Amino acid sequence: MVSNMPLTQLRWGLLGTARIHERLIPAIRATPRGTIAAVASRDGARAAKFARQWSIPRSYGSYDELLADREIDVIYNPLPNSLHAEWSVRAAALGKHVLCEKPLACTVQEVDRMREAAARHGVVIQEAAMMRFHPQTAKLRELVAAKTIGELRCVRGVFAFVLSRAGDIRFDRALGGGSLWDLGSYCVSFMRTVLGQESHEVHGWQQSGPAGADTSFAGHLRFPNGVFGEFFSSFETCPHIEADLLGSAGRITLDVPWGSRPDAVSRIRVWSADDSGPQGTFSDASDSLRYEEFAFERVNAYCEQIASMTATLLDGAPPVITLADSRANVATLEALARSAAEGASVKMQAPDERSEEALKKGQAPREV
Numbered sequence: 451m452v453s454n455m456p457l458t459q460l461r462w463g464l465l466g467t468a469r470i471h472e473r474l475i476p477a478i479r480a481t482p483r484g485t486i487a488a489v490a491s492r493d494g495a496r497a498a499k500f501a502r503q504w505s506i507p508r509s510y511g512s513y514d515e516l517l518a519d520r521e522i523d524v525i526y527n528p529l530p531n532s533l534h535a536e537w538s539v540r541a542a543a544l545g546k547h548v549l550c551e552k553p554l555a556c557t558v559q560e561v562d563r564m565r566e567a568a569a570r571h572g573v574v575i576q577e578a579a580m581m582r583f584h585p586q587t588a589k590l591r592e593l594v595a596a597k598t599i600g601e602l603r604c605v606r607g608v609f610a611f612v613l614s615r616a617g618d619i620r621f622d623r624a625l626g627g628g629s630l631w632d633l634g635s636y637c638v639s640f641m642r643t644v645l646g647q648e649s650h651e652v653h654g655w656q657q658s659g660p661a662g663a664d665t666s667f668a669g670h671l672r673f674p675n676g677v678f679g680e681f682f683s684s685f686e687t688c689p690h691i692e693a694d695l696l697g698s699a700g701r702i703t704l705d706v707p708w709g710s711r712p713d714a715v716s717r718i719r720v721w722s723a724d725d726s727g728p729q730g731t732f733s734d735a736s737d738s739l740r741y742e743e744f745a746f747e748r749v750n751a752y753c754e755q756i757a758s759m760t761a762t763l764l765d766g767a768p769p770v771i772t773l774a775d776s777r778a779n780v781a782t783l784e785a786l787a788r789s790a791a792e793g794a795s796v797k798m799q800a801p802d803e804r805s806e807e808a809l810k811k812g813q814a815p816r817e818v
């Protein structure tokens with residue numbers, strides 16, 4: 451167990467030699483309140499090489515050895531999705547906090563185990579969905595809540611690229627792979643966050659690859675306030691990211707919805723009605739809409755994420771992503787995967803509502 455003394459500095463331990471460390475290591479080193487103490491790999495030589503490459507003081511040839519290191523306070527877990535729960539729970543049991551990559555887990559039962567372990571051992575486990583820590587997400591929520599584009603009707607997202615690395619963990623269903631889990635998880639988290647609601651019905655379609663994971667996924671979500679969500683994720687189209695929101699009185703687009711572009715400016719672009727323009731059935735001209743933009747210069751979302759996790763652990767700031775939030779995201783992803791597998795919509799309402807609806811339709815809805 452770590453000491454009961456209040457922490458003033460965080461000593462990080464890295465699990466695996468994942469490529470994503472390239473983004474996280476500089477972000478941890480950007481804060482004066484964090485150092486990287488050790489890295490572990492399934493292969494000791496690989497860990498040692500990685501440690502030399504990144505000037506990390508200690509390396510271990512197993513994840514267990516790193517977790518046993520008493521001079522580590524917080525673990526960064528970027529293992530394949532199927533290992534997120536297992537190694538986060540093991541870290542929590544040894545009194546270590548955990549920043550765990552998205553999606554937090556592959557099932558709600560796994561999230562529940564993580565939640566139980568965090569509560570029992572008095573540690574924080576938080577999902578590393580970096581776009582949620584980007585200040586543009588908070589601004590977007592503010593614009594939606596203020597009804598800047600009227601009543602929200604539709605939220606859409608695309609996250610796609612060509613994945614050409616043979617043997618990548620993302621192709622392997624047994625490791626929690628699939629474009630839904632890797633990229634769609636951002637789109638779903640984004641929709642739930644801007645709406646502040648959970649979907650009550652989803653439908654998914656997928657293209658499957660040879661290792662069982664989907665290589666492309668199209669998902670539709672229905673939210674209780676009548677808003678529709680739709681997204682497309684893929685490992686087999688040209689790189690493209692896109693997100694927009696359509697409302698009764700305007701629309702919003704994001705230049706960089708789920709990436710981190712510290713080298714560029716990301717913008718929220720807003721077109722909204724100012725009541726002076728034409729109204730009516732055939733009024734499809736957008737000339738009357740007022741344009742406004744909010745620019746975010748050189749934001750590194752990974753740095754924002756580390757700064758936020760540091761504030762949670764050292765200053766008691768509330769986590770940006772609670773475990774209940776991650777649980778709802780995983781529940782939605784599971785429902786989408788199930789819908790694609792079964793070829794039918796999946797309802798996600800409370801049990802009472804589900805049975806009422808089923809009676810009306812004379813059928814038994816699928817439940818999650």
Ligand SMILES: NC(=O)c1ccc[n+]([C@@H]2O[C@H](COP(=O)([O-])OP(=O)(O)OC[C@H]3O[C@@H](n4cnc5c(N)ncnc54)[C@H](OP(=O)(O)O)[C@@H]3O)[C@@H](O)[C@H]2O)c1
Pocket residue numbers: 465466467468469470471490491492493496528529530531533551552553578579580618619625632
């Ligand atoms: N937040 C973001 O922007 C972002 C971006 C990319 C990825 N991610 C997330 O980060 C995680 C890792 O992605 P990545 O692209 O960095 O993956 P990666 O390069 O394939 O790394 C995964 C690491 O997991 C370890 N591992 C343990 N068991 C394994 C197994 N059976 N097969 C393969 N590797 C295994 C390996 O480390 P050792 O062999 O050294 O033990 C490997 O280096 C995923 O959860 C992904 O969703 C997040």
